Amino acid sequence: MSLLLTLFSVLSIALGAFFFLVGTLGLIRLPDLFSRLHALTKTDNLGLGLVILGLLPWLPDPFTALKLVLIWLLVLLAGATGSHLIAKRALRGDGEDLTP
Amino acid sequence: MAIARRLLVFFGVWIILAGWDPVSWVIGLPAVLFASWVYGRLAEDSAAPGFRRMFAFLPFFLRESFRGGADVARRILRPRMRIKPGFQTYRMRLSQPAARVLFLDCISLLPGSLSADRHQDVIHVHLLDASLDVTPELADLERRVAAIFGERLEPHAYV
Amino acid sequence: MSDFLIATALVLLLSMTAGLIRVVVGPTPADRMMGAQLLGTTGIAVLLLLGVAFELPALADVALIFALLAAVAVSAFTRRRLDREPDA
Structure with missing residues (x-):
């Protein structure tokens, strides 16, 4: 494996881990539910995307690479849709959250 | 076919x-x-998205995902977080269900915005900084999503 | 390279532990759900990193199941309604 490719992988994975850490920090620090949803969806998906990007050159075959990309797309879709559902539920107050 | x-x-x-x-x-x-x-x-009521048009969307999608993540990271990492959360509404012109879902999901990936609720055509968007008007950005995204599904948008009727 | 991957996985595990704070503190069930979602996504990243580090491709399948379960968990959670809640 060429040095350049290794460097690229290390940078990408490290940056991905950084975004995961920031996401966790945001989830703890941000003051309200909606703002926390921002941190959750955006940083997580970007973090996972960068980690997967960094792993791509090290996979045994292209099928595994496609599988990882598929996992990323699934997480993206689930994350964005899930955050919309959580926000909607909180806004409409039809869950048990907003009862005093 | x-x-x-x-x-x-x-x-x-x-x-x-x-x-x-x-x-x-x-x-x-x-x-x-x-x-x-x-x-x-x-997907009964939606046109099939074209592969080539999806690939044309990809660079924009990846760039905005990165910008979205970087933006929220910057805000979180400031010692005093720079956020002024609030809501704005946007009237959506897309009509196909699949296009609408994609639009709602992509809003959540744009920097600082999150699709929170939808009543018919009106989307409630939550913003980390509600002092800026995001209508132009959303209209741009809507145009790109419409292109994937080959949908023609009516011009905006500002109310 | 695999040392680096394992080290990164450890860092992510620590991040998951910190995310548990939100699950414990809440205050609303939605907050706890978000904490759990974060655990899920970070867990997927950890599995993928370890899968490459230890050359265990099956871990990618485990990660896939995590992703599917996370999607189902959130939709199930948001379908929960007040009137169907059992008495606490």
């Missing part, structure tokens, strides 16, 4: 997930047929 294309896509997905092992088709074949059938029922 549409059915053939759908089957081909789901066969491809199964091969990616399970590999070439012929035994896996015992599960795979019913799963692929079922997935194609469900897809057909759910």
